[in-house]
Amino acid sequence: MALEHAILVSLLERPGSGYELARRFERSIGRFWTATHQQIYRVLKRMEADGWVTAEEIGQEGRPDKRSFSVAPAGRAALVDWLRAPVQPEAVRHELAVKIRGAAFDDAAGRAALVAEVERYRATHEETLARYLAGERRDFPDAAAPDAAAALQHVVLRGGIAYERMVLAWLDDVLATLRTLDD
Amino acid sequence: MALEHAILVSLLERPGSGYELARRFERSIGRFWTATHQQIYRVLKRMEADGWVTAEEIGQEGRPDKRSFSVAPAGRAALVDWLRAPVQPEAVRHELAVKIRGAAFDDAAGRAALVAEVERYRATHEETLARYLAGERRDFPDAAAPDAAAALQHVVLRGGIAYERMVLAWLDDVLATLRTLDD
DNA sequence: AAACCCATGTAATAAGTTACATGATTAG
DNA sequence: CTAATCATGTAACTTATTACATGGGTTT
Numbered sequence: 001m002a003l004e005h006a007i008l009v010s011l012l013e014r015p016g017s018g019y020e021l022a023r024r025f026e027r028s029i030g031r032f033w034t035a036t037h038q039q040i041y042r043v044l045k046r047m048e049a050d051g052w053v054t055a056e057e058i059g060q061e062g063r064p065d066k067r068s069f070s071v072a073p074a075g076r077a078a079l080v081d082w083l084r085a086p087v088q089p090e091a092v093r094h095e096l097a098v099k100i101r102g103a104a105f106d107d108a109a110g111r112a113a114l115v116a117e118v119e120r121y122r123a124t125h126e127e128t129l130a131r132y133l134a135g136e137r138r139d140f141p142d143a144a145a146p147d148a149a150a151a152l153q154h155v156v157l158r159g160g161i162a163y164e165r166m167v168l169a170w171l172d173d174v175l176a177t178l179r180t181l182d183d
Numbered sequence: 184m185a186l187e188h189a190i191l192v193s194l195l196e197r198p199g200s201g202y203e204l205a206r207r208f209e210r211s212i213g214r215f216w217t218a219t220h221q222q223i224y225r226v227l228k229r230m231e232a233d234g235w236v237t238a239e240e241i242g243q244e245g246r247p248d249k250r251s252f253s254v255a256p257a258g259r260a261a262l263v264d265w266l267r268a269p270v271q272p273e274a275v276r277h278e279l280a281v282k283i284r285g286a287a288f289d290d291a292a293g294r295a296a297l298v299a300e301v302e303r304y305r306a307t308h309e310e311t312l313a314r315y316l317a318g319e320r321r322d323f324p325d326a327a328a329p330d331a332a333a334a335l336q337h338v339v340l341r342g343g344i345a346y347e348r349m350v351l352a353w354l355d356d357v358l359a360t361l362r363t364l365d366d
Numbered sequence: 367a368a369a370c371c372c373a374t375g376t377a378a379t380a381a382g383t384t385a386c387a388t389g390a391t392t393a394g
Numbered sequence: 395c396t397a398a399t400c401a402t403g404t405a406a407c408t409t410a411t412t413a414c415a416t417g418g419g420t421t422t
Contacts, residue, residue, distance in 0.1 A: 120269075
């Protein structure tokens with residue numbers, strides 16, 4: 001019961017269609033909340049029925065019409081209610097950590113395969129960090145943040161950057177540990 | 184399709200009942216994979232039917248009997264298959280980040296409430312870090328790790344410690360940012 | 367006496383994933 | 395001509411959460 005709220009925040013930052021929302025979830029919002037387009041369309045339909053969002057048909061030339069959603073007063077009220085409720089403890093799902101502990105029950109060949117996999121995984125996080133840093137340079141070039149929305153988006157982005165740096169350092173630790181096991 | 188594997192790793196580290204597994208998921212394993220007891224019982228039943236685990240009835244005095252599960256060869260084979268498969272990209276769900284961006288659409292009173300909530304949230308992470316550090320001192324007192332399982336458990340714990348430290352530093356950044364908005 | 371721990375589950379609901387479907391346009 | 399992008403969805407399935415249920419034992 002929180003995809004609704006992520007959608008509300010995204011639509012308040014800028015109205016858009018289900019398709020556009022799905023693309024934002026792949027990029028910016030997806031840093032801290034993932035969702036597929038199927039899920040988004042389903043939830044948008046419910047939110048529209050509940051009067052949280054309103055749709056406007058936008059005819060386009062050369063491409064399909066789209067329905068652009070905006071947040072209605074009831075949706076904004078629902079968001080504020082949620083904002084003021086306590087933060088739920090996070091449900092962590094870190095598959096790689098399970099695999100690392102599981103590597104104790106595989107042989108040297110399996111651990112060698114895991115080393116290769118961790119290296120591949122590390123490369124994806126290196127790319128993510130580079131993407132975040134490029135986004136930071138593009139979207140927040142000057143030190144003084146102009147408005148509240150931008151300042152808050154920036155601090156969340158800094159969180160993503162800190163997370164990626166931490167992961168990279170930890171993966172180096174993991175690789176060193178895995179390599180000492182089979183010397 | 185990965186709770187099975189987290190359970191297999193836990194049972195290989197030490198056999199136990201569904202209840203004991205649920206407690207481990209609250210503590211150690213829960214650092215990187217959460218699950219409730221209802222989920223665990225359901226999955227254990229399926230795993231038993233598939234021949235991945237075997238149960239042994241253990242009669243106890245003064246408390247209910249329990250069924251202690253151990254990993255069968257088929258379960259171990261399934262785990263090794265999974266270990267060697269590529270790591271799936273993580274599905275991140277970070278509610279607090281959504282709330283922080285949402286704070287741009289609340290008023291000063293709402294942001295003050297969020298500051299209080301972030302402080303409370305920060306305190307829980309401070310506790311978690313203290314717990315991890317105490318566990319590290321208790322379970323890994325000497326620098327040289329004796330066996331593979333312990334070395335791997337330790338590197339995963341170090342990951343948890345690094346994560347908590349990163350979160351605490353970021354929350355300080357968040358608090359400073361929120362406070363500058365309403366000066 | 368009340369609350370909590372041990373130990374196991376069922377049932378109902380909500381959420382999320384995967385596969386499939388359509389149909390036009392644009393870029394290579 | 396092929397693939398990708400824009401834009402929207404349905405259907406089937408798997409997973410996860412929440413609420414409820416039982417019953418004895420221990421701790422405060």
